Amino acid sequence: MKPEQRTSWALAAPVLALLLWCVVYPNITIIAGSFAHGLGYWREFAHSPSDREALTTTLEVAFGSVIAATAVGLPLAFILSRVEFRGRRLLQAMATLPAALPPLVGVIAFLFLYGESGVITRAVQRGLHLPEPPWRLTGVWAIIFVHAYTMYVYVFLFVSAGLERLDGTLDEAAAGLGASTQFRLRKVTLPLVTPALAGSMLLVFMSALGSFSAPYIFGGGLRVLSTQVVASKLNGAMGMAYVETTVMAIAAVGALLLLRWFERRRTYALSGKGSNTRITLRGPLARMAPLLAAALVFVLILPHAMIVLVAFARDGTWTTQVLPPQYTLENFTRMARDPQLWIPVRNSLWMTVLATIANIVVCFVAAYLLVRRRFVGRGLLQLLVVLPWAIPATAIAIGLASTFDRNAPAQLRFLLVGTFWILPLAYFVRGIPLVTSAVEGSLRQMDPSLEDAARGLGASWWLAMRRVVIPAARPGLAAGATLAAITAVGEFVASIVLYTHANRPISMEILAQLRNLSFGTAAAYSVLLILLVLLISVAARLLGGRAERVETIPTA
């Protein structure tokens, strides 16, 4: 073995072992569990009407979300990158706002706004003097509505990036050859952004497939696979939970493989002198555009604003009024006074810090190996670091819960369920793909001869690493760690399966306050969560220098 190979393996072996243990092993436990009675559980699944309903509803939600998110994100991306109008910059800055809402918080905001007793619902009911609320925010349509708001951002970001990369001379060449605007759009622009669009649509599909928060809050009696998994586990029907989890994970991994295939086809990287010019609007359209933009910004910002408003509402006073009638600082001051109320915040922060540090160390090594080294097992490593991205959080949680529920060191199983450590471990697993892909991106931009040059000048491997490679990876580390930390601090989907009273995170406390009908307190926690997310972003920007725009975003 060459010395180069030996160092590669010395680095790769522990990383591979760790990923096999905490990513693959739990999934094997689930799959094995689903076959514990031969095909028994699978037969039961196939014959259960509620599981069949869950499966069809899940697919309805997934496809419906893809259509809705594309219908919003695609035109918005085209308009913002191709048309110039007053208010464009503001709208562009605000367009990604929904992605900044932690999953549970976004859903609660929709409940406050569009729910049966939501502000918008009541305003419309009063305005039109209707005896009944004009709509009920339940069922498939409600879930798709929420998904459209949170997930259009993927389509918007991917297509915008695709349009930005597009060589402007292609459009000019087509125009010069006599093609009309519509003909160019249909024959040149759309086919060229198709890989980006297809990628984002698959991402929406994957996210919607595993989505838990919206179906959990708005589903009413409706069953989807992710909520069905949690229900089966609560009922002690672990065999069914395993089958449901396996079905969900297989669908998601299938979508991931399709996505990778599309990404490989994204080969159009030509550049030219031409610029992507924006059309300037004229006439009545130009006068209407700022108004429409303002309206859209208002709709985008409404959920955030609603959360803040309710955080100042006195608990128990908001009953049948359109807006909460009484306002107070009580919800925040109580948090400062009562140490019990601080526990979830402290828990979330601690678990986030632990998981993120582990992510930074492990994912940096993984990304370095993937970008800079060729070794046996590289393909496996590549697969392992993206796997947790595809597997729905509910599935990750069920896997960890059923693998680390006993102390059997011989089987590499340790009792973590019911302890503090199970949640940081889950957050760490969810963070792996985010941090690794961000660091990979930074390292790929580094000229590969830089490390060789440093070594050639006599630097030891470690010095070259410290002075050349790590500084090059810093923007990616900062961006990836930010995403991982933001995901962890507001994490809800894995937490609901794995938390204990002692390590309950903020999201579980929000849910508890909500059940208690303490809307103000729940909203105050949500505001705190949004502030923490902001704080993490700002801190990372200060630490990481120029932060990169990262295309992958944690999914709900």
Place this chain on the structure above:
Amino acid sequence: MASAARLSLDKLTRRFQDKLAVDALSLEIASGELVALMGASGSGKTTTLRMVAGYEPPDSGRVWLEGKDITTRAPRDRGFGMVFQHYALFPHMTVGQNVAFGLEARGVSKSERGARAASALANVGLDGASPRAIQSLSGGEQQRVALARALVIEPPVLLLDEPLSNLDPNLRRSTRNELRATLRRLHLTALFVTHDQEDAFAVADRVALMENGRLLQVGAPEELHDHPVSRAVAEFIGRATFVPGAYDGQTVVVHIAGAATSLAARAPGRAAGTPASRDVLAVLRPDALAFATDGSGWAGVVTDRRFAGAQLVYRVRADERTEIELQSTDRNVHEGDKVSVRVVREPVPVVAA
């Protein structure tokens, strides 16, 4: 083929922020004429081409085609063929689909499209390349596909933006000969942008030399070389040693190596008129000079000797102010040799000092 058209640029002006990219540029291009817009990068040549194509609106000035004002016409309505610097071939289409695109945009039937694309490809020597993927083409082939795509719409004017700059030197030489042959054969009016004088000389009937958004001189390649209107033109076209002298309308007297020499001189081109003052610069081209074997000419010492293929380039120091560059086929002269140099082609051009 559509008949070649007459193109006329009338005081075209374009400003980018503070910079005047193109400054009142006027140029007439006759039907069937090949004109090269030449200049260093940033001289405004590409901006001019883009205004002609319609991609860039001029701040003022007009573009005329066959006497019709087309200044405000959209690119798609001009029907000009354009070959882009990086070719701008559509990566998601085959060679044939690329070439037929302009016909498809015009609603030409599928069978006719195929036939005309095939004949356009044959015109550029790419018979049978229709089904190939763009990614499978070499640089030279891509250039020819781009040309075929521009030609198939039978443009009244063909525009080419640095069409040869992405080719390696050998391919470049053969391609520019083919390009001229194709354009001649099809009798096309063409305007092409280049920063390379060999490209310009090899392809164009006339060359328009630009600097800082203005035309310095327009003329046949020989005219630019032999009758530069200014020092800038003489420096851009070929190489030259500039020697101060006194001009009287017929001859120029230069002082080199302590002797006054009188040379027959040619007044600069009409555009600049005769230099107002008697003080001028004589332009001594390396190919208008030779070593003298009979002891006549300017005495000097060889300071540099460079092999340039068919000829050698020598630098000869004649006096403190003057170092003369000359070309010679004589290989037996070496650095440090004492030589004498004389002018073998007169009249020499003179430009304003």
